[in-house]
Amino acid sequence: QKEVEQDPGPLSVPEGAIVSLNCTYSNSAFQYFMWYRQYSRKGPELLMYTYSSGNKEDGRFTAQVDKSSKYISLFIRDSQPSDSATYLCAMSARASNYQLIWGAGTKLIIKP
Amino acid sequence: GAVVSQHPSRVICKSGTSVKIECRSLDFQATTMFWYRQFPKQSLMLMATSNEGSKATYEQGVEKDKFLINHASLTLSTLTVTSAHPEDSSFYICSASEGAAGYTFGSGTRLTVV
Numbered sequence: 001q002k003e004v005e006q007d008p009g010p011l012s013v014p015e016g017a018i019v020s021l022n023c024t025y026s027n028s029a030f031q032y033f034m035w036y037r038q039y040s041r042k043g044p045e046l047l048m049y050t051y052s053s054g055n056k057e058d059g060r061f062t063a064q065v066d067k068s069s070k071y072i073s074l075f076i077r078d079s080q081p082s083d084s085a086t087y088l089c090a091m092s093a094r095a096s097n098y099q100l101i102w103g104a105g106t107k108l109i110i111k112p
Numbered sequence: 113g114a115v116v117s118q119h120p121s122r123v124i125c126k127s128g129t130s131v132k133i134e135c136r137s138l139d140f141q142a143t144t145m146f147w148y149r150q151f152p153k154q155s156l157m158l159m160a161t162s163n164e165g166s167k168a169t170y171e172q173g174v175e176k177d178k179f180l181i182n183h184a185s186l187t188l189s190t191l192t193v194t195s196a197h198p199e200d201s202s203f204y205i206c207s208a209s210e211g212a213a214g215y216t217f218g219s220g221t222r223l224t225v226v
Contacts, residue, residue, distance in 0.1 A: 008153070034215070043118070043205045043217035044156070088155060090215075100146075100215060104155045 003027050006089055006103030014111050019076040023089035023103045026070065030091040032098070033065050035074045038086045038105065047087075048074070079110045114140050116208050118218025125196055125225055133191045133221045135206030141186035142208035147179070150203045150220075162189040196225045 006023045013019055021035075032051055036044035048063040050056045050072075056063045062075040072091075076083055089103040115138040125131050135145055143164045148156040160181050161169040168181035178200075180192040189208075193200055201224050207217040 036217075041203070041220065041222060043116075043207075043220045045217070046215060098209070099158070099161070102155045107153075 003101050004089065004091060004103045007106055008104050010107040010109055012109040012111060013079060015079060015081060017079050017110075019079050019083070019108060019110075021074040021076075021087050021089075021106050021108070023072050023091075024070055025072075025091055025101075027091075027093065027101070028067070028070065029093040029095050030101070031094060032092045033063070033072050034090045034092075034100075035061075035063055036088045036090060038088060040085075044088060076108075081110045081112050084108055084110045114208070114216040116206065116216045116218045118206050118221060120221060121219060122222045123224070125223070127197055127225055128195055130192055130194045131196055131223060133193075133204055133206070133223075135189045135191070135208070135218050137187045137208045137216075140208075142189075143186060145183060145189040145206055145208045146215075147181060147189075147191050148205045148207065150205060156205060159191075164189075193223065196223070198225045201225045 004025045034049040035047045037047050038044040050063050050065045053065050053067045060077045064073040086105040086107045088105040090100045092098040092100050117136045119134050145162040147159045149159050150156050158171050159174045162181045162183040164183045170176045183189040205220040207215050209215050
C-alpha cells in the first residue's frame, strides 16, 4: 500500500462546476499537507498548504484536512478551462525531515 | 515569493555524453535542494537530497555515480547525468525549501538522449 493514495483520473467537468480532488494517506505523523498544480512540461506550483487539521481558503480554492480520517481535499469553485492541469497532493512530517511524500496526481480537464 | 530557476529547460544529447542541469534559488538561501525525476503521466520520484557543503543523499535505486549532484553554494545545486543513455530520457525537476512547508520548484528540464 502506498503512503499516499490519489486517483489519477482524468477527471473531466464542465466549466463553472465545483471540483473536488482528494487524497488519502496512511502515516499519522504527517503534519503538513500541500496541493500543487502542474501544467504539462512544467514544474509543480504550490497552490496551498495546511498545517494539521482544518480548512484553508484562497480565492476559488479551499483545502481541507481531516486527520482523523487521514483524508485531504482540494475544492475548486467556478472552475475555469485554465484550471485544467494535474493536481498533486504532497505531505510531510517533521520526523522524516519534512521530506515530501507525493500522491500520483489527478489530471483535471475543465471543458468550456 | 521564492523563485527557483532551472536551466536548461530542454536538452538533447547524444548517447554516451554527459549533461549538467543547474538549479538556482534566486531570492533565498537553500541549504537543501531536491532532485526529482518524472516519467510521463506519473508523479514525481525523489532521486536525491542535495545538501550544501556535503554529499548528497540518494534514494534507493538511484545510481550516485550516474547522477552526480553538487551543491557548492547556498543558491546553486547541479545535477550531472553522466554517460547518458536513452533510458535516462525524462523530465528532471529540482526544488528548494525555505522551511517546513515552503517548497518551490524549478520549471523542469526535458532531457532527450538520442
